[in-house]
Amino acid sequence: DVKVTQSSRYLVKRTGEKVFLECVQDMDHENMFWYRQDPGLGLRLIYFSYDVKMKEKGDIPEGYSVSREKKERFSLILESASTNQTSMYLCASSQISSGQGAQQPQHFGDGTRLSIL
Amino acid sequence: AQKITQTQPGMFVQEKEAVTLDCTYDTSDPSYGLFWYKQPSSGEMIFLIYQGSYDQQNATEGRYSLNFQKARKSANLVISASQLGDSAMYFCAMRGLNTGGFKTIFGAGTRLFVKA
Numbered sequence: 220d221v222k223v224t225q226s227s228r229y230l231v232k233r234t235g236e237k238v239f240l241e242c243v244q245d246m247d248h249e250n251m252f253w254y255r256q257d258p259g260l261g262l263r264l265i266y267f268s269y270d271v272k273m274k275e276k277g278d279i280p281e282g283y284s285v286s287r288e289k290k291e292r293f294s295l296i297l298e299s300a301s302t303n304q305t306s307m308y309l310c311a312s313s314q315i316s317s318g319q320g321a322q323q324p325q326h327f328g329d330g331t332r333l334s335i336l
Numbered sequence: 337a338q339k340i341t342q343t344q345p346g347m348f349v350q351e352k353e354a355v356t357l358d359c360t361y362d363t364s365d366p367s368y369g370l371f372w373y374k375q376p377s378s379g380e381m382i383f384l385i386y387q388g389s390y391d392q393q394n395a396t397e398g399r400y401s402l403n404f405q406k407a408r409k410s411a412n413l414v415i416s417a418s419q420l421g422d423s424a425m426y427f428c429a430m431r432g433l434n435t436g437g438f439k440t441i442f443g444a445g446t447r448l449f450v451k452a
Binding site for chain 2: 254260261
């Protein structure tokens with residue numbers, strides 16, 4: 220069965236800390252995504268990656284960076300955490316986006332509720 | 337620009353009744369896909385149903401069906417015979433299959449409450 224695993228369900232950090240959110244998928248998917256979810260705003264794309272060591276900015280990349288050293292792992296990094304980054308973070312993966320792959324849904328992890336104090 | 341609009345922040349439905357969750361979209365891409373996801377209070381996003389813009393028939397998956405009206409740019413989710421376990425957030429999403437590339441955009445979501 221398809222599985223996307225996020226390292227933490229809940230995380231509390233302090234302002235200014237460097238924060239790492241880890242995501243691992245076991246489906247050999249090419250694409251991986253990081254979203255943040257806030258009430259009334261739905262899911263907003265932070266970064267995505269379509270291959271190892273490749274990354275593209277999403278709609279709200281400011282204050283974040285990502286790393287994809289291996290195909291199965293996609294890390295989100297908050298360089299210097301701020302209180303406005305308190306949110307629910309969701310990782311997702313999907314097959315290639317062309318041809319039949321474009322019809323495939325994204326598979327999501329359980330999410331990480333991050334609080335920055 | 338692509339956009340998804342879900343105008344119902346919250347909905348109530350009686351158990352065993354049908355409910356329709358609204359979704360309208362805007363895109364300049366001639367070929368696109370529409371998705372619905374369910375998010376229970378536990379947080380995980382669960383894929384429910386997919387509709388391609390060139391599909392001739394409305395998609396159905398068990399108790400879920402998609403009322404796709406291309407001219408109106410709407411893709412409403414219909415849940416038949418609601419169950420208590422259907423209480424959750426529901427998100428409509430879209431991916432442009434030509435110009436959208438890797439990006440899927442999501443609506444703000446509708447929270448559904450099923451009453452016993």
